Amino acid sequence: MTDTRSTCPYCGVGCGVIIEASDGQVTGVRGDPDHPANFGRLCSKGSTLHLTATAEVRRFDRLLQPTWREARNQAPQPIEWSDAMERLADRFAATIREHGPDAVAFYVSGQLLTEDYYLFNKLAKGLIGTNNIDTNSRLCMSSAVAGYKQSLGADAPPTCYDDVNHTDCLFIAGANTAWAHPVLFRRIEDARRARPQMKLIVVDPRRTETAQCADLHLQIQPGTDVALFHGMLHALIWDELLDRDFIAAHTSGFAALKALVADMPPREAARVCGISVEELLQAARWFAESPATLSMWCQGLNQSTSGTAKNTALINLHLATGQIGRKGAGPFSLTGQPNAMGGREVGGMANLLSAHRDLGNAEHRAEVARLWGIESVPEKRGKTAVEMFEAVERGEIKLLWIACTNPAQSMPDQAMVRRAFARCELVVLQEAFANTATAPFADVVLPASTWAEKEGTVTNSERCISRVRAAVPPPGGARSDADIVTHFARRLQRRLRPGAADLFAYDSVEAVWNEHRESTRGRDLDITGLDYATLESRGPQQWPVPIGSESRGGVDGNVIGTARLYEDHVFATADGRARFVATPYRPTAEVRDARHPFALNTGRLRDQWHGMSRSGTVPRLFGHDGAPGVRMNPHDLPRRGLAAGELVELSSRRGRIVLPLVADDGVGRGEAYVAMHWGDEFVSGAGVDGVRHAGVNGLTTRAFCPDSFQPELKHAAVRVAAAELPWRLTAAAWLPAGAAAEARTVLRESMASFGYASCVPVAAADGRSGLVFEAASSAPISAEAIDRVATLMGATGAATLRYADAVRGQRRLLAIEGEGDDARIGALVLAGRAPLADWLRTLWQEQQPAAPFGRSLLAPGATAPVGMAAQSRQICNCFDVSEARIRESLATHAGTPGDRVAAVQAELRCGTQCGSCLPELRRLETEVAAAATVAA
Ligand code: SF4
Numbered sequence: 030m031t032d033t034r035s036t037c038p039y040c041g042v043g044c045g046v047i048i049e050a051s052d053g054q055v056t057g058v059r060g061d062p063d064h065p066a067n068f069g070r071l072c073s074k075g076s077t078l079h080l081t082a083t084a085e086v087r088r089f090d091r092l093l094q095p096t097w098r099e100a101r102n103q104a105p106q107p108i109e110w111s112d113a114m115e116r117l118a119d120r121f122a123a124t125i126r127e128h129g130p131d132a133v134a135f136y137v138s139g140q141l142l143t144e145d146y147y148l149f150n151k152l153a154k155g156l157i158g159t160n161n162i163d164t165n166s167r168l169c170m171s172s173a174v175a176g177y178k179q180s181l182g183a184d185a186p187p188t189c190y191d192d193v194n195h196t197d198c199l200f201i202a203g204a205n206t207a208w209a210h211p212v213l214f215r216r217i218e219d220a221r222r223a224r225p226q227m228k229l230i231v232v233d234p235r236r237t238e239t240a241q242c243a244d245l246h247l248q249i250q251p252g253t254d255v256a257l258f259h260g261m262l263h264a265l266i267w268d269e270l271l272d273r274d275f276i277a278a279h280t281s282g283f284a285a286l287k288a289l290v291a292d293m294p295p296r297e298a299a300r301v302c303g304i305s306v307e308e309l310l311q312a313a314r315w316f317a318e319s320p321a322t323l324s325m326w327c328q329g330l331n332q333s334t335s336g337t338a339k340n341t342a343l344i345n346l347h348l349a350t351g352q353i354g355r356k357g358a359g360p361f362s363l364t365g366q367p368n369a370m371g372g373r374e375v376g377g378m379a380n381l382l383s384a385h386r387d388l389g390n391a392e393h394r395a396e397v398a399r400l401w402g403i404e405s406v407p408e409k410r411g412k413t414a415v416e417m418f419e420a421v422e423r424g425e426i427k428l429l430w431i432a433c434t435n436p437a438q439s440m441p442d443q444a445m446v447r448r449a450f451a452r453c454e455l456v457v458l459q460e461a462f463a464n465t466a467t468a469p470f471a472d473v474v475l476p477a478s479t480w481a482e483k484e485g486t487v488t489n490s491e492r493c494i495s496r497v498r499a500a501v502p503p504p505g506g507a508r509s510d511a512d513i514v515t516h517f518a519r520r521l522q523r524r525l526r527p528g529a530a531d532l533f534a535y536d537s538v539e540a541v542w543n544e545h546r547e548s549t550r551g552r553d554l555d556i557t558g559l560d561y562a563t564l565e566s567r568g569p570q571q572w573p574v575p576i577g578s579e580s581r582g583g584v585d586g587n588v589i590g591t592a593r594l595y596e597d598h599v600f601a602t603a604d605g606r607a608r609f610v611a612t613p614y615r616p617t618a619e620v621r622d623a624r625h626p627f628a629l630n631t632g633r634l635r636d637q638w639h640g641m642s643r644s645g646t647v648p649r650l651f652g653h654d655g656a657p658g659v660r661m662n663p664h665d666l667p668r669r670g671l672a673a674g675e676l677v678e679l680s681s682r683r684g685r686i687v688l689p690l691v692a693d694d695g696v697g698r699g700e701a702y703v704a705m706h707w708g709d710e711f712v713s714g715a716g717v718d719g720v721r722h723a724g725v726n727g728l729t730t731r732a733f734c735p736d737s738f739q740p741e742l743k744h745a746a747v748r749v750a751a752a753e754l755p756w757r758l759t760a761a762a763w764l765p766a767g768a769a770a771e772a773r774t775v776l777r778e779s780m781a782s783f784g785y786a787s788c789v790p791v792a793a794a795d796g797r798s799g800l801v802f803e804a805a806s807s808a809p810i811s812a813e814a815i816d817r818v819a820t821l822m823g824a825t826g827a828a829t830l831r832y833a834d835a836v837r838g839q840r841r842l843l844a845i846e847g848e849g850d851d852a853r854i855g856a857l858v859l860a861g862r863a864p865l866a867d868w869l870r871t872l873w874q875e876q877q878p879a880a881p882f883g884r885s886l887l888a889p890g891a892t893a894p895v896g897m898a899a900q901s902r903q904i905c906n907c908f909d910v911s912e913a914r915i916r917e918s919l920a921t922h923a924g925t926p927g928d929r930v931a932a933v934q935a936e937l938r939c940g941t942q943c944g945s946c947l948p949e950l951r952r953l954e955t956e957v958a959a960a961a962t963v964a965a
Pocket of ligand 1: 042
């Protein structure tokens with residue numbers, strides 16, 4: 030057994046993990062107690078990382094062999110690595126010669142390591158001579174990049190996680206930190222316990238788990254953040270709550286901003302935002318009057334056509350009140366992905382250059398060219414994510430190389446993305462996982478290694494650089510991303526620049542990192558005082574770490590990086606002054622109208638990650654919220670003739686999707702919410718009009734912010750109507766890993782033949798994994814289709830109970846495992862007109878004995894036998910504790926809210942390991958207490 034220190038590959042908190050491995054196989058994972066991001070904690074996703082690297086996942090969910098598809102109507106064929114590389118180099122060289130360097134493009138990922146990113150960037154800008162390299166970080170962080178640069182002069186979050194321990198007012202805007210950055214939220218909870226006077230303000234159109242913990246929740250209308258921030262500033266000016274000395278000494282541009290916000294008095298801002306004036310004024314006062322105010326934000330501000338304006342308007346508040354450059358004070362953007370920050374450092378985007386240099390600056394371009402040993406780097410901005418796919422659709426970009434990302438799920442306006450794939454002459458996909466939505470569009474597939482299998486570094490939200498280390502070799506023929514890029518680049522260089530010095534002569538990823546380090550010399554993110562050996566001996570460090578940092582030491586002698594920026598109030602602008610940015614409030618790109626009266630918002634589930642290519646391999650992670658659905662305010666349902674639980678069709682100006690409807694009073698009226706994870710790998714169908722659905726991003730808009738080019742994934746105008754799909758099919762089974770993988774592949778391919786279909790894994794209490802397939806149709810589902818599903822699910826043998834009612838079109842197949850009192854349902858298929866007997870699924874999933882239900886198992890009718898409890902949602906993933914058990918337990922305990930939560934934790938262990946369920950546990954305590962008060 031070996032222990033290897035590494036970093037969690039999910040979110041931007043960047044927690045340290047210790048990977049346990051034996052005989053080339055990952056066997057476990059635990060939090061690294063010495064890592065400064067998490068001090069040993071992991072959330073539900075991080076603590077199940079080892080389950081994404083089991084022998085079964087490596088065998089059935091990973092890409093193991095390069096393949097090449099000669100024509101779109103042919104099956105991909107295996108190809109040797111060297112042949113694939115040679116053919117790709119030939120193809121790229123020929124296209125570049127014939128059509129120029131801008132005829133090729135690279136779409137990469139914030140999941141890549143800094144070294145991978147550096148190599149891709151050098152390949153595109155240095156060797157090929159195109160800036161057509163962009164990344165899924167464009168969908169995530171580019172508004173924060175643009176905001177920081179406009180306001181503070183450099184793309185550098187000035188704060189750190191430790192600031193939550195020193196702030197008096199935490200202002201979270203557009204971020205559900207409790208779910209999206211759970212370990213950071215644990216630190217916030219600790220800080221609030223230690224300093225109960227600390228205020229928490231949350232700005233969010235939804236009453237999220239984070240908002241439920243707030244002292245003040247500003248439930249604004251979608252996209253109105255700039256109006257809110259301008260209205261708050263107007264109030265602060267009126268009430269003389271500004272830091273005039275700070276403004277005079279350290280900023281510029283205040284007069285223009287003051288003139289702008291004069292048109293946004295609090296009353297008008299409150300009207301636009303749909304909140305009360307009192308709420309706005311309270312938030313403004315707490316922001317300004319608290320000794321230290323820290324703001325945090327994420328996609329709610331960034332994914333917007335006003336993304337940059339939202340960032341700068343919030344930073345304006347910090348500058349106007351002097352809430353920056355001190356412990357516990359300042360603006361703090363949270364990165365979504367584990368290495369979005371590293372990608373920014375190496376300039377791995379279409380409008381950036383290495384080490385925070387500017388493409389438009391001739392001296393900066395010359396510096397990079399000198400470093401790389403080439404004549405020049407291209408000046409013209411490359412195509413950003415949306416522009417890149419538009420250019421592919423137009424035929425301008427002919428070859429597209431995608432690495433470590435899943436644009437057929439995550440990009441907005443999937444109809445456009447899929448037209449682009451169809452037009453593209455060659456789609457290359459460098460990827461670790463086999464079942465992504467993008468895989469079917471790839472002509473060439475290159476299997477890549479992933480977490481626990483590769484070496485390099487990442488940088489988290491607080492500028493902290495951590496090592497990523499390999500604990501096991503990659504499976505099959507998979508290779509590291511750095512290896513793939515380097516081999517391709519060398520071959521391409523021999524064709525494009527024969528005889529020139531090798532630009533990619535690296536003997537290790539450390540050599541790549543050392544070159545990146547050199548690019549930072551003298552820049553705001555200077556890391557010339559750092560090397561791999563120091564990261565090894567002293568642990569993760571926050572940039573900048575210039576030469577000489579070694580002498581700084583720290584509390585424990587290991588800290589040589591920089592926790593906070595701008596403590597001297599000298600900013601990264603030419604004159605050292607921070608800039609007030611005066612951008613007016615603008616509404617979202619789409620406004621609701623009679624045809625599309627609802628505002629669609631998208632966001633994260635607690636236990637899933639992005640397109641679920643990794644987290645979707647872990648059945649346990651579907652326990653908390655495993656069913657696709659659209660959430661709407663209960664008040665909106667009756668007036669639209671809708672009912673919770675039925676299938677509805679959402680349609681925007683670009684596409685449609687059918688989903689089950691969930692009533693949720695945390696969603697604002699006139700709004701709809703769908704988790705961002707649901708791509709067509711998990712939920713699809715052809716609706717009522719036969720046009721295949723492409724997941725939630727079939728609905729979203731490609732309209733983007735003019736400064737950051739980040740698309741408005743957080744808002745689209747949609748219509749919601751009942752979907753007339755009365756014929757249903759539900760199938761579920763516990764299957765051996767191989768059979769489950771095969772069934773999943775076949776079922777997913779079949780989804781488009783139904784009006785609606787979903788296919789998700791599910792975990793049992795005994796650790797077995799299962800599969801649940803749901804489908805709906807406007808016409809009776811054929812006997813052949815039902816039989817095919819029954820065969821895949823194993824509901825066919827002699828031990829299968831059968832019921833058929835030809836008149837009503839009902840069928841029921843129950844495969845029974847065990848005998849007598851031990852008999853349980855191992856697989857089931859229910860088909861017919863809705864509603865089906867869903868209680869049988871509960872019996873299957875909870876593996877309850879089937880014998881007590883006797884003849885009811887096959888009796889007509891859909892209702893559960895008297896006394897049978899409905900299935901209850903899982904709240905605690907670590908100990909599989911349901912909401913019903915928590916409510917039962919809470920009802921038996923007395924005392925303060927804290928006492929009751931502690932008693933439940935002691936009894937059921939929920940919330941005692943990763944802590945991801947703690948906010949929900951507290952919410953349930955409040956609900957149970959309120960219900961008891963009413964009953965009394
Ligand atoms: Fe990973 Fe969770 Fe930490 Fe994010 S908070 S880095 S997902 S363990």
